[in-house]
Each structure stands twice: as C-alpha cells, then as structure tokens.
Amino acid sequence: MFNKNTLHFKLNLFILSIIFLIVTIGFFIAIAIFFSIYEEDVIENISTGISQFREVAIDHHKAELLSFTTGLVDQSDQLLLQKDTTTEQTLQKYIDYANTIGIEFVEINGSGAVAYKELVCDQSVLDLASQNTTINNTEPTLWVDGSAEIGLHLFCSYPIVDSNKNQIGTVLVGLPIANQTAVEYIKNTSALDATIFAGNKRIATTIMKNDVNQIGTTLDASVASTVLDQGQEYYGKSTILGEPYMVAYVPVFNSNNQPVGALFLGKSMLSIYTMRNHIVLLMSILGALLFFIFYSFSNHWLKKNVTHPIRWVADAMKTISENEYSIVENMPTAQNEEIDILQTTMLTMVAKLVAGQKKLETVAYIDSITGLPNRVFLYKKYNAVSHIKEQNALSVVYYLDVDNLKYINNLFGHRVGDGLLIQMGSVLKDLLRELPEYEIYRISGDEFAICKEGYYNRDAVTNLSKLILSVFEKAFIINEQSISTSVSIGISYNDSCNGTRCEICTEKCKDDLEMLLKKAELAMNRVKLNGKNDFMLFDPSMNEDIQRKASLEQDLKLAMKNKELELYYQPKFDLELNRYDGMEALVRWNHPVRGFIPPFEFIKIAEESNLIIELGTWILEKSCRFIMEYNRTHHSEYCVSVNVSTIQLLNENFEKTVLSILESTGLNPAYLELEITETVFMNSMDTAYEKLKFFKEKNINIALDDFGTGYSSLTYLKSLPITTVKLDKSFVDDITFNAISFGIVDNVIQIARSIGLIIVVEGVETNEQLQILKSLRCHKIQGYYFSKPVPEAELPLVLSQYH
Known part of the structure; x- marks a missing residue:
C-alpha cells in the first residue's frame, strides 16, 4: 500500500496527472478538429448541392412548363376563334402528345369565360392558381404556390393575342413540382438526403426511418419558424425524426413573396457521431494504459533521484536536531543539482551550528x-x-x-x-x-x-x-x-x-x-x-488623490461640526392607497468651495475614517425628530426610512443609540424604518441577524435595500427578520421591453407578497413603468415619476399633491 502523505506519492501523482491531462486534452482536441472539419465539409457540399436541387426541382420544371404552354397557345388561339369539336379534338391531341411532364390542368379563358378546361387534379389546385393577382397580361408568368394540404405546384399564365397584338384570352396551366423522382435523383448524384416540403409537410423525400419513407411527416417547429415563418435560409445542425443531421433548408416563395414550402438537403451524422464516440472510448482506454505504463517508470525514477535523497536529508535533520552532527560525514552523492543544493545548505547550517556562528534572532x-x-x-x-x-x-x-x-x-x-x-x-x-x-x-x-x-x-x-x-x-x-x-x-x-x-x-x-x-x-x-x-x-498621481482624500476627510469633520450637511427626503407612494405614506432620508453636502459632493464619495470616506458612526447617529436623530414634528403639525402618519451602514449596525452600541433617539424624540417605533443592504450579512450573518431581530421585536420596520444587485437570494426573504424588500432601480429601467426584467420583478413581487413582506420598487420614472407595477400589484414605488429628493422646506408641497 502507498502512503498518500509522502512527497514521493504526491510528486508521482502530480507528474502522472499532468501527462495524462496533456495526452487526454491532445486526443480530444484532435478529435474535435477532425470532426469540425468534417462537419464544415458536409455543410459546404450541402450548400453547393442546394442550387442544383433548386434547378432540378423548380427551374427545370419551369422550362418544361413554359415550353409546353408556348406550344399550347396556337391551338388555344384557334379554339377561341372557332370553337367546335374539331378544334377541341386537335387541342386535346396536342395536350396528350406533348404532356410528358404530368400536367395537372389546362384552362383556356376568353371573353371573360372558360373556353376549355382539362382537369386531372383536385379543383382546389386550379382555384389556387386563379387567385394570383400579380399576373402580367402581356408576358408569360410562372410562379410557385401551394400548401401542406394540396402540395407544391408550378403555374403558368400565358396571354393569347390576335394578329393585332391584342389579348383575346389566357392559357392557365398547372404542374406538380414535388415528385419522388427529383429527390431520388439528387440523392443518387450527391449522396445527400433530399426533401421537398409543401408548407411544413414532406411531400417528396428520401429520408427513411425503420425502412419506411417519411413522406407526410412535418418539419421541426424551430426550423419551420425560421424558414416558413421568417422566410430565411437555415444552414447547420438539426435533429430530424430523432436523428442528428447537417442540413440546409431553403424556402420556396409564391408570387406574393410568402414562403409556401422549402427545399431540404442534408446528411445524417448518426454513423459519424457513433464512430466519434467509439474513438473517444478507445482513446480513453489508451490514455489509461499509458498512465499505468508511465507510472512504473516515474516511480523508479522518483525514488532514485528525488524522494530517497530527500528522505536521507530529513532523517539527517532529525539526527542533527538531537545534537548529533556526525551523520553528515556519510552524506551520499547527490544525483541532481537541486539535491546537491539542499545538501550543501544543510552542511552550511551544521557548520554554523557547530562553530556557534549562527545566533538566534533577538x-x-x-x-x-x-x-x-x-x-x-x-x-x-x-x-x-x-x-x-x-x-x-x-x-x-x-x-x-x-x-x-x-x-x-x-x-x-x-x-x-x-x-x-x-x-x-x-x-x-x-x-x-x-x-x-x-x-x-x-x-x-x-x-x-x-x-x-x-x-x-x-x-x-x-x-x-x-x-x-x-x-x-x-x-x-x-x-x-x-x-x-x-x-x-x-x-x-x-x-x-x-x-x-x-x-x-x-x-x-x-x-x-x-x-x-x-x-x-x-x-x-x-x-x-x-x-x-x-x-x-x-x-505619482496617487499622492494627489491621497491628499484630496485626507483634505476631504478634514472638511467632512468640519462640515459635521459646522452643520453644513443637509437632509433631503424622497417620498414613497402607496399604489394601493393611492397616496404618499412615507419618505426616505438622504444626506446631501454642498461644500462651500468644492460645490456639491456626491454622497457615495463622502459616505465612503466617513466609513473608512469611522466618522460614519457620528454621521449616522446625526442622520437618524434628525430624521426621527423631523418626521415626529411633521406628523404632529400636519396631522399625518408618515413613516421615515433611514439608511444604516454595515459599520453602524455592527457597532456594539447601535441598539442603545436607536432606542435612545426614539425615546428623546418621542417617535413611535412603527414610524421608523431602517434600511440595510445585503453586505451586512456578508460580514457577519449571525450578529446582523440578532440585531435586526431585536429591532423588529421593538416594532421597528426593517427594509432590505438594493435587492438583486449583489448576492441576494430569495431565501433571504423568508429567513431574515425584515418587513420590506426594496427592488433595485436596475430591474425597472427596462421593464417595459425586457421580458427577463419583467419576469424577475413579477416573481419577486409575488414571492414577497406571499410571505407577507411589503415590496417597494425604486427608480420609477415613466408612466409605462408605473402601469406595469400597478398590474403586478406592487405595494409601493419610489422615483422621479412622483418626486426627486427634496429639502424639508419643499416637502409639504410635494406631499400635498396626494392625500
């Protein structure tokens, strides 16, 4: 048995793993390249063959049909001028003699009436041909039309003119263009499966499954969407009746430029993929065999050149630690440079120990x-x-x-x-x-x-x-x-x-x-x-930035001392009650020299310099005092939300600070909401949980802010002691046109409602966003659509707009 904790085993395993990994990766890359080239070659052959297929299936029939119809015009002219049994018999003889291409119908019209009709197909085919409104009355017109119900057909409308070049009638002829002979010819000449679709149904195909021809089966829905709905060509991979294919689908258009069918060329990849899997299996077996063969060689080499010399050095060091230095006199000859360096280093160490030259660090x-x-x-x-x-x-x-x-x-x-x-x-x-x-x-x-x-x-x-x-x-x-x-x-x-x-x-x-x-x-x-x-x-530019930060920190201390900071309030609108029901307190700093300083800049400095404790306490106290006075003066019951940083919340005195402020201001705890972000839980889940649970038990509302912007999980919603979820603005920006954003907002709202949480959506700026959120039964919204953050003096005017 091997000791897995030895350096020998680990080095051996490492080297073998690297070799095996390199060989395996090489094999798989080679296989991938080969089959990629093969697939590209198949696609190229299919792309080349599709034009030949179109020529055989459509263009050739067009030439035949036009030739047949041109010969039919003279007899049709005679029939219109002298309609009798003899001319009809002459016309019928021409049709019987010349019709080697399987004409479905011949209809001759003159003076607004049908002068002659030969019909060997369903009447619906002739009706389809008669619906074309884009026929040129002076030149022959050929077009393709059809459907999954009646098949794919080629029609020709040929004008009949008299000696003065005046049109006296029209010859209308139809021909089926989807026939098994055409697809069989393509398969015999290109070794590719061919199919002609009418609508999404195979009406002529060489594809077999269980020895049964698959005529009548339908086109895959995803491909049909591209080819028949969008009218685009499709090249690449596809699964046909459960079998992998490299394919090309080319739509066939009618006279109105609408796809009515498609031509298909493809090659089954089942056998080549099966071969690939067999090769992968064989390569894996070969790799394992090489792994074990190399193991015996590397095992012997490592023992001789690495692990045995290192083991001797380890044993020697143990002996030296017991103050026995004579072992170095029998040091074996090193087999490589690294071991020689190790032995030399040990000799140097022993020499210093023996000579008393090495001193302990003070x-x-x-x-x-x-x-x-x-x-x-x-x-x-x-x-x-x-x-x-x-x-x-x-x-x-x-x-x-x-x-x-x-x-x-x-x-x-x-x-x-x-x-x-x-x-x-x-x-x-x-x-x-x-x-x-x-x-x-x-x-x-x-x-x-x-x-x-x-x-x-x-x-x-x-x-x-x-x-x-x-x-x-x-x-x-x-x-x-x-x-x-x-x-x-x-x-x-x-x-x-x-x-x-x-x-x-x-x-x-x-x-x-x-x-x-x-x-x-x-x-x-x-x-x-x-x-x-x-x-x-x-x-070098860092010196300036550090100086700016230090200067801004000092200015912030002075600003707090000189009361330069100001609180703005952004109302929150209750969609169910159709009125404002509270507001969020936001700190602003208009520096007397630097001008307006963004909150994210000085808040970050406050956190790093530990000023956030003092600043946060000031914001909390001022917000509570303001909302208490505002509710008393205006006979209202608004709630105020205050953002709390991670440093504040985790501070050991934070609970005492909050309760002290509520007591001094006289504010009912139900009118205070503390907004925290998920970063609190990234720092200390257990501590943060206990603190939030304490506040909730004191009837203080807890809001999880910026939900969805970081590592937020829906499990937070059911496990945390919170009362409100604030969905971040980023999900609302594109909710009117982005289905993913709409789905996320919808799901978060419904989940929050189902577990009894209040949902507040931030960043609402347009009426379209508002209407969508109303339809999703969102509780509250906040954003510029109703009001931006405003100072205390402007707040009554904003709130008076809705009661």
Missing part, C-alpha cells in the same frame, strides 16, 4: 504573534545596506494590508484576529519559500511587507501579487470559526533612470527603504479606495 527583531521579522529588523537590515549595490539592493516592496481585520476583532475577539494573522503569516512564508530573494515582515497590526532584492521582472512582480490574492480566496478555520478575509496590496519598485534624470546615471536616484514603503502604502490605500482585494503599482 526578540526585539521578531514579531511575537507571527514569528516573522518585524519593522525594526526591516529598517536595521536595509538602512545598513547601500541601495546602490545591485546584487543585494532593495528593488521591490509589497505593502499588504489585511482587509476588515478590525471588524473581525470586534466580532470574534482579538484571539481569533491573532490566530488569523498567524495563519496568514504562515501562508505567505510558505508561498515565498521557493523564492529566497523575497523576505516577509510584519510591520504593524494588520500590515505586512514583502521585500525583494536584486534585479526583477515586471511580469513576475504582478504575477506574485495575483498569486498572493488567490491563496486568500479560501477561508481560514480558527477556533472552529470560518473566517474569510482578503488583502489589499500596494507595490513600489526602484528603477534606474538610465541617464534620463542624470547626465551619467549613478543610480543614486533610487529610492531608499523609507520612500519605497511610503509609495507602496499609497498604492495600497488606492486599492482600499477602489474596493479592496486587489493590487496596484505605485503611480
């Missing part, structure tokens, strides 16, 4: 939590090294910040946060184990630095960043808690100016450690601004 230089070198060691190492020397110069700095560590500490405690840092440090260290030119440091609470010495490759720099981001996609298990986190990475690097800034570049223009760290931190902060969990290389 506690001052090691981070006590992660065991990684700390900021002190980083500065000590690189401040003592000239950054001009290329061999050991500091060239690249990665600045890593753990996203949301503060929230993790608040939610789970610092013990879990420290455990997360320990595991992250271990993962990063393992990641760089094969890259000795890189070193990792923990430089502050949630920040790490990775430094690279010597020459570097730009692509390698970005590839390592992507690799670091990828390893943190998997959650960490700490004290039986599953913790998901990510990192934001800023990167700075040294570039020689190559004489662009100096006449002769001495590389003294390169940045030292302090500058590289600062630039990398600026780049990392930009990643934070852009949404975290990404990396970015330093760009």
